[in-house]
Amino acid sequence: MSNPTSETPERALAFVGGGQMASAMIAGLVKAGRDSSSILVIEPSSDQRLHLEQSLRVRTAPCADAQLADADVVVWAVKPQVLRQAALETRAHLGAALHLSIAAGLPLPTLSQWLQSERIVRAMPNTAALVGAGVTGMVAATGVSAADRALATAILAATGHCFWVESDERLDAVTAVSGSGLAYVFHFLEAFQAAAEAVGFDAPTARDLVLRTATGAVEQAKLGDPFGTLRSRVTSKRGTTEAALNVLDATGTPQALRDAVRAAYERAGELSKELSGQPG
Ligand SMILES: NC(=O)c1ccc[n+]([C@@H]2O[C@H](COP(=O)([O-])OP(=O)(O)OC[C@H]3O[C@@H](n4cnc5c(N)ncnc54)[C@H](OP(=O)(O)O)[C@@H]3O)[C@@H](O)[C@H]2O)c1
Numbered sequence: 303m304s305n306p307t308s309e310t311p312e313r314a315l316a317f318v319g320g321g322q323m324a325s326a327m328i329a330g331l332v333k334a335g336r337d338s339s340s341i342l343v344i345e346p347s348s349d350q351r352l353h354l355e356q357s358l359r360v361r362t363a364p365c366a367d368a369q370l371a372d373a374d375v376v377v378w379a380v381k382p383q384v385l386r387q388a389a390l391e392t393r394a395h396l397g398a399a400l401h402l403s404i405a406a407g408l409p410l411p412t413l414s415q416w417l418q419s420e421r422i423v424r425a426m427p428n429t430a431a432l433v434g435a436g437v438t439g440m441v442a443a444t445g446v447s448a449a450d451r452a453l454a455t456a457i458l459a460a461t462g463h464c465f466w467v468e469s470d471e472r473l474d475a476v477t478a479v480s481g482s483g484l485a486y487v488f489h490f491l492e493a494f495q496a497a498a499e500a501v502g503f504d505a506p507t508a509r510d511l512v513l514r515t516a517t518g519a520v521e522q523a524k525l526g527d528p529f530g531t532l533r534s535r536v537t538s539k540r541g542t543t544e545a546a547l548n549v550l551d552a553t554g555t556p557q558a559l560r561d562a563v564r565a566a567y568e569r570a571g572e573l574s575k576e577l578s579g580q581p582g
Contacts, residue, residue, distance in 0.1 A: 315331075315341045316343070316375070318380055325354065327431070333434075345362055375401075376402070378405055385405050407576075408577055408578070409424070410470055420445030423443070423454040424442075428480050428484055437462060439481075440458065478566035494516075496508075498511055
């Protein structure tokens with residue numbers, strides 16, 4: 303993973319919105335060596351401002367002001383429903399900044415209209431960013447240069463793995479897989495723990511067994527063999543694993559997962575239309 307400081311040595315960063323995602327990104331950047339005094343956070347909540355100043359040593363302001371003119375990059379980390387209003391409040395104070403939006407569901411044409419710029423990167427992170435293990439897809443508007451892409455990559459790399467896609471539509475697919483995907487895994491772990499309890503383990507033991515099994519599977523899978531190969535290697539004919547997998551196949555688990563990801567993908571497209579319906 304690239305070192306943010308090596309790519310963004312002197313760039314002044316401003317965050318509009320200082321909630322949990324902004325805090326995670328700033329914490330990652332500071333950990334990677336960025337000077338926190340180069341970061342300004344616009345955040346209306348006084349409690350959150352105090353927290354950011356004390357824990358991360360960043361500069362803060364309750365609303366957009368002249369300090370924003372120095373920002374080379376503005377990270378939009380507010381809820382999608384308030385981004386349009388925040389953009390209206392902020393526009394007059396902005397210089398020629400690169401805009402980086404992490405607001406879920408707002409496509410590039412809408413962001414471009416609200417921010418009155420074509421120099422925009424739209425990103426879709428997931429909450430594992432909070433523990434430095436995030437996955438973030440990014441898409442660039444027409445005014446984004448190669449240097450801007452490097453800058454955006456360096457900032458988002460502070461929270462984990464990031465990669466580029468070519469369109470808002472592809473970012474909907476990212477939303478359906480890695481954006482919503484942590485919840486699919488949690489859902490599986492939850493059901494797996496309940497199943498372990500149903501064969502007699504107490505809850506803490508069941509949780510521990512499930513977590514260690516899942517961790518072991520992921521560590522093995524990281525070595526690179528296809529998931530199907532790994533599965534068949536631990537499935538002997540007429541054995542216990544085969545008995546269990548036959549039930550999963552018969553109850554339609556693979557098809558259910560396909561349908562679930564498809565539903566999330568279609569909902570992402572609908573949400574973009576709903577959120578973009580706000581006047582520009
Ligand atoms: N959490 C995730 O896993 C995740 C994943 C992918 C994308 N995202 C996106 O990331 C964005 C931020 O999410 P989050 O979880 O960090 O939300 P959050 O914790 O609610 O943070 C948003 C912050 O923005 C502040 N704010 C509200 N209006 C503002 C304004 N006009 N100017 C400046 N700041 C303002 C809010 O303050 P108040 O609380 O006082 O209103 C709040 O502190 C969202 O658009 C979300 O869709 C989040």
